[in-house]
Amino acid sequence: AQSVSQHNHHVILSEAASLELGCNYSYGGTVNLFWYVQYPGQHLQLLLKYFSGDPLVKGIKGFEAEFIKSKFSFNLRKPSVQWSDTAEYFCAVWFTSGTYKYIFGTGTRLKVLA
Amino acid sequence: EAQVTQNPRYLITVTGKKLTVTCSQNMNHEYMSWYRQDPGLGLRQIYYSMNVEVTDKGDVPEGYKVSRKEKRNFPLILESPSPNQTSLYFCASSLFLAGGSDTQYFGPGTRLTVL
Numbered sequence: 001a002q003s004v005s006q007h008n009h010h011v012i013l014s015e016a017a018s019l020e021l022g023c024n025y026s027y028g029g030t031v032n033l034f035w036y037v038q039y040p041g042q043h044l045q046l047l048l049k050y051f052s053g054d055p056l057v058k059g060i061k062g063f064e065a066e067f068i069k070s071k072f073s074f075n076l077r078k079p080s081v082q083w084s085d086t087a088e089y090f091c092a093v094w095f096t097s098g099t100y101k102y103i104f105g106t107g108t109r110l111k112v113l114a
Numbered sequence: 115e116a117q118v119t120q121n122p123r124y125l126i127t128v129t130g131k132k133l134t135v136t137c138s139q140n141m142n143h144e145y146m147s148w149y150r151q152d153p154g155l156g157l158r159q160i161y162y163s164m165n166v167e168v169t170d171k172g173d174v175p176e177g178y179k180v181s182r183k184e185k186r187n188f189p190l191i192l193e194s195p196s197p198n199q200t201s202l203y204f205c206a207s208s209l210f211l212a213g214g215s216d217t218q219y220f221g222p223g224t225r226l227t228v229l
Binding site: 006009030032034036043044045046049051090092094096100101102103104105106107 | 145147149154155156157158159162164170172173204206214215216217218220221222223
């Protein structure tokens with residue numbers, strides 16, 4: 001069955017620390033990949049996405065992600081986090097063959113200490 | 115303003131009393147979807163719709179129904195709610211491109227409690 005795994009459920013960092021959140025999916029075909037963020041009390045919104053081309057994609061607020069096809073991974077990174085990055089982060093995968101489902105990971109709660 | 119709206123935002127009901135949560139988008143998106151969000155489980159897709167009159171099950175469809183009679187609306191129906199359907203529900207919509215679905219735009223959420 002298709003699945004998406006996020007390895008870090010809770011992460012606590014100090015401001016200026018670097019961030020990397022892992023995301024792996026279990027499918028060998030073509031996928032569209034997304035990272036969404038949910039700030040406290042707000043809607044989910046898109047951070048970045050990958051459909052094709054350069055596997056290193058840049059999103060809003062200094063976030064970037066790298067698609068590694070051989071590892072079925074799409075890890076999210078930020079060189080220096082800020083207190084305002086405190087939020088829940090979701091990896092999502094659109095599987096393009098045989099189904100039109102979105103599968104989300106279980107999310108990572110990030111807390112950044114000022 | 116481009117948006118996805120959901121109503122009601124909060125609902126407390128009792129077991130077995132039919133309810134409908136409405137969802138509407140003003141972006142002319144083909145793809146619409148319902149999710150439930152539960153602690154530790156992330157977002158799980160309930161149903162989705164590729165376009166008018168085209169719907170299909172997501173990963174957790176049991177106990178839910180949907181319809182897509184107009185492009186802008188995608189209501190979620192709970193015919194006989196049970197306590198295990200207590201959750202936070204999100205509606206979302208997106209364009210459906212040749213390569214697949216684009217960015218999803220989410221509604222504000224509906225917090226449902228079934229007693």
